[in-house]
Amino acid sequence: MARIWKFGSDVNTDQIVPGRYAPYMLKNEDDLRKYPFVEARPDFAPNVQPGDIIVGGNNFGCGSSREYAPLALKLVGVGAIIAPLFARIFFRNALNLGIPLFTIDLTEQLQDGQQVQLDLATGVLTTDTGEQIQLPEPSLFMREVWQAGGIVPFYRQYGRFPGEVA
Amino acid sequence: MPQTLAEQILSHAAGRSVQAGEVVTVRVDLAMIHDSLAPGIIRLLHEDLGAERVWDVDKVAVVIDHVAPAATVQTATHQANTRKWVREQNITHLFDVGRGISHQVLVEERLAQPGMIVAGSDSHSTGYGAVGAFGTGMGSTDMALILATGRTWMRVPETVRILARGQFRPGVSAKDLGLYAARVLRADGATYAAVEWHGVDFLSVGDRMTLATLSIEVGGKAGIVPPTGAPAADLRVPDWLRVEAGATYLRTVEVDLDTLEPQISMPPFVDNVADLRDVGKVAVDVVYLGTCTNGRYEDMAAAAQILRGRTIAKGTRMIVVPASSESLQQAAADGTLTTLLAAGATIGTPGCGACIGRHMGVLAPGEVCVFTGNRNFRGRMGSPDAQIYLTSPEVAAATALTGYITHPQDVMA
Numbered sequence: 001m002a003r004i005w006k007f008g009s010d011v012n013t014d015q016i017v018p019g020r021y022a023p024y025m026l027k028n029e030d031d032l033r034k035y036p037f038v039e040a041r042p043d044f045a046p047n048v049q050p051g052d053i054i055v056g057g058n059n060f061g062c063g064s065s066r067e068y069a070p071l072a073l074k075l076v077g078v079g080a081i082i083a084p085l086f087a088r089i090f091f092r093n094a095l096n097l098g099i100p101l102f103t104i105d106l107t108e109q110l111q112d113g114q115q116v117q118l119d120l121a122t123g124v125l126t127t128d129t130g131e132q133i134q135l136p137e138p139s140l141f142m143r144e145v146w147q148a149g150g151i152v153p154f155y156r157q158y159g160r161f162p163g164e165v166a
Numbered sequence: 167m168p169q170t171l172a173e174q175i176l177s178h179a180a181g182r183s184v185q186a187g188e189v190v191t192v193r194v195d196l197a198m199i200h201d202s203l204a205p206g207i208i209r210l211l212h213e214d215l216g217a218e219r220v221w222d223v224d225k226v227a228v229v230i231d232h233v234a235p236a237a238t239v240q241t242a243t244h245q246a247n248t249r250k251w252v253r254e255q256n257i258t259h260l261f262d263v264g265r266g267i268s269h270q271v272l273v274e275e276r277l278a279q280p281g282m283i284v285a286g287s288d289s290h291s292t293g294y295g296a297v298g299a300f301g302t303g304m305g306s307t308d309m310a311l312i313l314a315t316g317r318t319w320m321r322v323p324e325t326v327r328i329l330a331r332g333q334f335r336p337g338v339s340a341k342d343l344g345l346y347a348a349r350v351l352r353a354d355g356a357t358y359a360a361v362e363w364h365g366v367d368f369l370s371v372g373d374r375m376t377l378a379t380l381s382i383e384v385g386g387k388a389g390i391v392p393p394t395g396a397p398a399a400d401l402r403v404p405d406w407l408r409v410e411a412g413a414t415y416l417r418t419v420e421v422d423l424d425t426l427e428p429q430i431s432m433p434p435f436v437d438n439v440a441d442l443r444d445v446g447k448v449a450v451d452v453v454y455l456g457t458c459t460n461g462r463y464e465d466m467a468a469a470a471q472i473l474r475g476r477t478i479a480k481g482t483r484m485i486v487v488p489a490s491s492e493s494l495q496q497a498a499a500d501g502t503l504t505t506l507l508a509a510g511a512t513i514g515t516p517g518c519g520a521c522i523g524r525h526m527g528v529l530a531p532g533e534v535c536v537f538t539g540n541r542n543f544r545g546r547m548g549s550p551d552a553q554i555y556l557t558s559p560e561v562a563a564a565t566a567l568t569g570y571i572t573h574p575q576d577v578m579a
């Protein structure tokens with residue numbers, strides 16, 4: 001089971017990881033895993049478990065192009081992020097890193113702390129009350145990137161961009 | 167079919183006619199990386215991607231602007247390593263400490279030109295739209311892939327059109343138009359879209375950059391000002407790039423400049439915008455003039471015009487960080503700089519300054535700052551308990567004079 005971590009609208013990259021905790025400001029880059037939402041939601045980093053799911057409001061990830069924001073989420077093992085709308089650069093960065101993203105508004109349906117199960121292959125999210133929610137179908141491009149574990153491994157493996165004819 | 171500027175540029179780069187919504191792989195004309203992210207990008211390029219060289223030594227620009235000069239030994243070491251890498255790779259364009267903010271510098275150096283695709287490791291890379299380029303910000307992985315291949319993937323964006331009519335009144339400027347657009351569109355109003363700014367042919371390339379850099383604050387993937395009008399006369403506009411009647415826009419926002427009032431963005435969100443007149447008396451500790459949005463010569467000159475022969479309020483500090491060495495030289499040459507210093511302002515090294523809260527004037531808890539930059543998120547300029555208001559340089563100067571947020575008209579002669 002995965003836990004739902006719910007956030008509001010317009011979560012920006014400064015909230016996800018403030019600039020002061022940028023990897024190049026840290027002694028050890030691995031320490032980045034201590035800082036997602038360090039100020040905005042201090043209980044997140046110490047408690048999040050691999051596979052947990054973030055459910056956000058509109059415009060999730062707005063703000064700067066800092067890739068260490070989604071990277072911090074990847075390092076702590078966030079299994080998917082679900083929001084009605086993602087900020088563009090965050091969407092790109094998270095997709096490139098291989099974090100599954102689903103564009104759908106579930107802020108009403110899901111509660112913070114709720115336990116769910118997500119089947120990435122079918123896109124079906126099953127809640128602890130047995131409710132099943134079908135997430136929007138990811139594009140081939142996204143699935144190719146997830147399967148390779150990110151766009152870098154994809155490029156290394158195939159020598160082309162996803163969706164491109166080699 | 168008539169195309170938007172974004173569709174024209176991406177069609178050209180993809181080598182075929184593309185339309186909004188398609189995902190395409192395109193070639194990139196210019197790639198910019200800056201000191202803050204360069205070390206990570208370089209590592210991704212060599213270690214993760216296994217590439218040995220950048221794809222084209224003339225099409226990569228490295229700018230040391232974010233923490234320049236270095237504030238810590240660690241930063242200095244990263245910058246030294248970056249310089250060494252630039253030499254090893256034989257990269258043509260390195261702009262070192264004091265040259266200025268990447269977006270401004272690449273425009274001044276005429277490296278960014280109309281119709282190009284310019285990708286930068288910085289969200290305000292939309293700024294290259296000031297010259298009619300498709301400028302867009304990307305993360306480290308994308309930048310490393312571009313450095314290796316000269317290509318990137320992109321979803322062809324829809325376009326939101328801002329249609330301005332008329333002329334600014336005294337004390338009102340491009341920043342007010344940009345903030346007004348954020349007020350109408352909100353932070354997500356142009357997500358995945360390009361923003362085209364029409365009706366601003368009279369604006370200098372510098373003022374166009376104010377609009378182009380603010381385009382990201384409404385979620386824009388690019389913010390393009392058509393490269394037309396007298397101030398754009400010396401840009402090299404390709405003949406295939408022009409505004410086409412009948413192009414499809416997602417939405418058009420009309421703005422009447424003749425009646426536009428000074429705008430102010432209140433903490434902690436850029437789209438939390440009101441007419442300046444409707445904000446009560448707010449005492450201000452720091453007035454900060456700078457950034458890629460409003461730190462150019464024209465911004466310093468607009469502030470100097472208000473501050474000439476006067477002194478800033480006791481208890482208020484004014485920090486000016488020019489966007490580039492060229493802006494600073496111009497301000498020094500015509501007395502603008504002297505006017506600012508005589509009024510009690512101080513000056514920092516051209517670059518990003520305290521815009522991302524890493525040096526050169528970070529804010530203490532409880533401090534209130536009037537900032538000509540582009541972001542007022544919690545903690546952006548230092549303490550998460552500081553308050554940042556975004557305004558034009560005119561409002562910033564008027565505020566410095568009185569010590570509280572002030573309408574330029576109330577202090578203009």
Ligand code: SF4
Pocket residue numbers: 232267268288290456457458459517518521522539540
């Ligand atoms: S001035 Fe601020 S917004 Fe502009 S590039 Fe520098 S850090 Fe980014």
